Amino acid sequence: MNGEDLIERVLREGERQADEVEVFYARGESISTEIKKGILGIAEESEAWSMAIRTVKDGRIGSSSTGDPDRWKECLNAALASGRIATPQQWGGFPKPADVTGTASSSDPDLIVAVENAAEMVGDLLAGAAEHPVEVIGGGAGPPPAYLPGANTSGVFYGMDRTVAAVSLETIREQSTGYEFDASPFLADIDARSVGEQAASLAARSLSGRDIETGRYDIVLSPVAAASILGQVLLPALSGRNVKAGRSFLAEKIGEQVFDEHLSIYDDPFAPGLGSTTWDAEGVPTRRLVFVEQGVLQRFAYDLKTGYRYGEGSTGSAVRSGSEGPGIGFHNLFVDGPRMKEPGDERAVWIHDVVGAHTANPFSGDFSVEISNPFWMEGGEQTEPIRTAMFAGNVFEMLREIGGFGKDTRRVGRLTIPSIRLNNQQIIGK
Amino acid sequence: MAEPRYYDIRCVRGETTLVDIDNGVVESAGTSFFDKAVIRVLGPKGWGILTRDHVDIDSKRDLTALIEAAARLAAVTQDQIDLADAPRSALPVPRLGEDPRDIDLEEKTRLLAGIEAAARVPEVANTRARYTEGIDQVRFLDSSGNEFSYEAVRSGFSVLAIASRSGMMQMGSERDHIITGFNLRDKQDLGRKAGEIAVSLLDAKLAKGGAGRAVLDPELAGVFTHEAVGHASEGDLVREGASVLAGRIGERIGCEGLVIVDDPTLHEFGFIPVDAEGVAVQRTEVIRDGILSSYLHNRETLAAVGHGIPGHARAELGAPPIVRMSNTFIENGDATYDEILSECKDGILLIGSRGGQVDPGRGVFQFNAEYGYLVRGGETTDMVRDVSLTGEILSTLHNITLLGNDRKMSPGYCGKGGQSVPVSDGAPHLLLESATIGGRGE
Incomplete structure (x- = not known):
């Protein structure tokens, strides 16, 4: 039975027992290669198949998923059973067939799944790394594409192809390490050689760093470091579910100047990126959402369930990861602002990455993390390496006054973000 | 072919x-x-x-x-x-x-x-x-x-x-x-x-960053063990040149009396009856009396690196096996909790864990406590919040000055190479000298 036929069967069978049924299924294949000690160590190929079912009866939402097509009936029954226990809520139905506007592309027809292609990218990564005197520890290259269709009993059927090309490299020189990566739906965006060169350059340049005294310093967070810290704290605070549950620092602050007037945060599902899409994971048409405009909080993100429950309406923000049910997320989130000045004009500590961003307190915004590949920055240039230090602060407080954004905007997962200068921050030396 | x-x-x-x-x-x-x-x-x-x-x-x-x-x-x-x-x-x-x-x-x-x-x-x-x-x-x-x-x-x-x-x-x-x-x-x-x-x-103070004496509770000391020693002893990282513990078998890297173990046979949350390559599991003493004695291995890293025990291959559902920890802990010493607090005199008591992370090649780790108390004259006083610790693998174990007698294991999940597996970590209360404490208090 092919996927579309199976979807149809689940919908017809489920309809007899529930008011509404939704089926989401994903099939994908991927090739990836892993680098071990500077050569191609492991070649991996994977084929995945998964189906997630949601049923709604009298406002009770049930869900289940399976990786085994033969167990679809069991999966449907489990979804119905789960619905009988869920707390009933306001529910206005799955989306109807709607005119989907806008174009979004998350798929590259030139991206061919073959181990030779991945091996070629490995060659480029290693050639880039060879420009500096470092050893390659590990890394990888792989383009995993997928086909993601979904359907519901309101007659909506949506499907899209997704491709991803990804490379990463990890290098070391003595006790100095470097890591770089890139991922894009489009093969042509990926410059494996440059990623390899950057990873090697970080390890080579970070060697023999000097200690730094504990104190307050002006700092510049690279796009990678900024994405790590903001991803852990700021993104959950924009989720409507957290807002309504009393778990968001930003709750009840719509219309307020919460951040620096130069900071804007928006989700653009139509921009080219890893999350580009014209429907969200529940078949709701997506739209551009401005969460923060010039520092003023504008709105939060909702999926169908939270939207109906609180009378807010879905913002087309449902995403899925793995075989789990949909939840509130972001498609292509941009952290942006005018480039008032170069972020490194005056002496500052440049922080390439942080260790332990996931230990930040997502509710209060407080964090203290170890910093990776820090350098003194003067006249916009990274100069002397710093050995080791911690950076402590509060995300919500530090974004109230921004010293500048860099011209180095890059994609870090689903976030597109420039380097951010923050003045007078707490650094703890050793 | x-x-x-x-x-x-x-x-x-x-x-x-x-x-x-x-x-x-x-x-x-x-x-x-x-x-x-x-x-x-x-x-x-x-x-x-x-x-x-x-x-x-x-x-x-x-x-x-x-x-x-x-x-x-x-x-x-x-x-x-x-x-x-x-x-x-x-x-x-x-x-x-x-x-x-x-x-x-x-x-x-x-x-x-x-x-x-x-x-x-x-x-x-x-x-x-x-x-x-x-x-x-x-x-x-x-x-x-x-x-x-x-x-x-x-x-x-x-x-x-x-x-x-x-x-x-x-x-x-x-x-x-x-x-x-x-x-x-x-x-x-x-x-x-x-x-x-x-x-x-809600009434706790922000911790002040800097160097000082710290008492770690069994849960946090378990995460410390996992991040500071466990990952760096994994045979794949050693083989790939990504661990500061490579080439240091037989070296003293911790205080006398320190024993650090990974034991997949214990009926704790990291238990496995056989590893993911079909190899028998057994207790592995990574550090014996302060000396690095074994790496954790699978079959290929044992062949390439030696000095250790296989049976540590584990895999997340649908992922290939890699070298992992299981139940990782510091063995009991003989100090009581009261002795540790009184020896600490002035410092900080840290409790519970919000997780941690390590860069094993650089030899630097970070982990975060749920909360803590300032210690003054051997007594716990004000509660503090949002406090983390960092350290360097090669020096930090020398800074353990007292080992408690009250080891306790805590369950959790550990991430590596994009895979998450159930583990448990544990230790008795322990006293750390010159710990680097991160906090934004003034």
Whole structure:
């Protein structure tokens, strides 16, 4: 039975027992290669198949998923059973067939799944790394594409192809390490050689760093470091579910100047990126959402369930990861602002990455993390390496006054973000 | 094409039950099904690996086709892999006290709701509880004729409370996971504890960053052990040149009397009856009396690096096996808790864990406490919040000056190479000299 036929069967069978049924299924294949000690160590190929079912009866939402097509009936029954226990809520139905506007592309027809292609990218990564005197520890290259269709009993059927090309490299020189990566739906965006060169350059340049005294310093967070810290704290605070549950620092602050007037945060599902899409994971048409405009909080993100429950309406923000049910997320989130000045004009500590961003307190915004590949920055240039230090602060407080954004905007997962200068921050030396 | 030198297949079929209650609302409660297989073939040089959903392991024809496909992948690899001989056998899995499958979803939801409700003490604005149950049916076979099958049952929960007062929010969280049966009965006290901690943190001070003496409670000291020593002792990192512990077997890296162990045979949350390559598991002393004595290995890293014990290969569902920790801990010393506090005199007592991370190549780690207390004259005083610790692997173990006698294990999940596996960590209370404490207090 092919996927579309199976979807149809689940919908017809489920309809007899529930008011509404939704089926989401994903099939994908991927090739990836892993680098071990500077050569191609492991070649991996994977084929995945998964189906997630949601049923709604009298406002009770049930869900289940399976990786085994033969167990679809069991999966449907489990979804119905789960619905009988869920707390009933306001529910206005799955989306109807709607005119989907806008174009979004998350798929590259030139991206061919073959181990030779991945091996070629490995060659480029290693050639880039060879420009500096470092050893390659590990890394990888792989383009995993997928086909993601979904359907519901309101007659909506949506499907899209997704491709991803990804490379990463990890290098070391003595006790100095470097890591770089890139991922894009489009093969042509990926410059494996440059990623390899950057990873090697970080390890080579970070060697023999000097200690730094504990104190307050002006700092510049690279796009990678900024994405790590903001991803852990700021993104959950924009989720409507957290807002309504009393778990968001930003709750009840719509219309307020919460951040620096130069900071804007928006989700653009139509921009080219890893999350580009014209429907969200529940078949709701997506739209551009401005969460923060010039520092003023504008709105939060909702999926169908939270939207109906609180009378807010879905913002087309449902995403899925793995075989789990949909939840509130972001498609292509941009952290942006005018480039008032170069972020490194005056002496500052440049922080390439942080260790332990996931230990930040997502509710209060407080964090203290170890910093990776820090350098003194003067006249916009990274100069002397710093050995080791911690950076402590509060995300919500530090974004109230921004010293500048860099011209180095890059994609870090689903976030597109420039380097951010923050003045007078707490650094703890050793 | 050359005959494969070796192949193995590992299938994990089973189900996951999740219940999620948020502020008294049953957000979701239900069961999902999975059936994943990983096929590995060792070609003339390295590994070719396939992952598939729903493979019929008993079909000779399917198996042959999969092995051929994996062998074609293996042909492009260049890294010369050899497999060390290793003892092959499986331990019995622990008997289940109460089998979670015998309890219906309604009862599980009701019990979880009781724990969640207990967290709702005055000033708590939000409570959330999640129950997680996993039933894994594992089957393994390899080209050397080894075959194992076993069932792993995990049951546990986490509860989170957020207290709120005039715009400030603080959290308390508790969790408990076991492999020996159903784990939701009589646990309301953990819910209450999460709520009470969240509320008391509203009045806690911000910790001040800098160097000082720190007492770590058994849970945090367990995470410290895991991050500071565990990862760097993993044979794959050692082989790849990504660990500062490479080439240091026989060296003193910690204080006298320090014993650090990874033991997959213990019936704690990281228990495995046999590893993911079909190798017998055994207790491995990474550090004996302060001296680095063993790495954690799988068959290929044992062959390449030596100095250690195999049986530490583990895999997340549908992912290839890599070298991992299981139940990692510091053995008891003989100091009492009171002696440790009084020896600390002026410093900080740190409790509970919000997780940690390590860069094993650089030898630097970071981990975060849930809360703590300032210690003045050997007595605990003001409560502090949002405090983390960092250290350097090669020096930090010399700074342990007292080991307690009250080791306790805590369950959790550990991430590496994009895979998450259940583990437990533990230690007695311990006293650290010149610890680097991170906090934004002035």
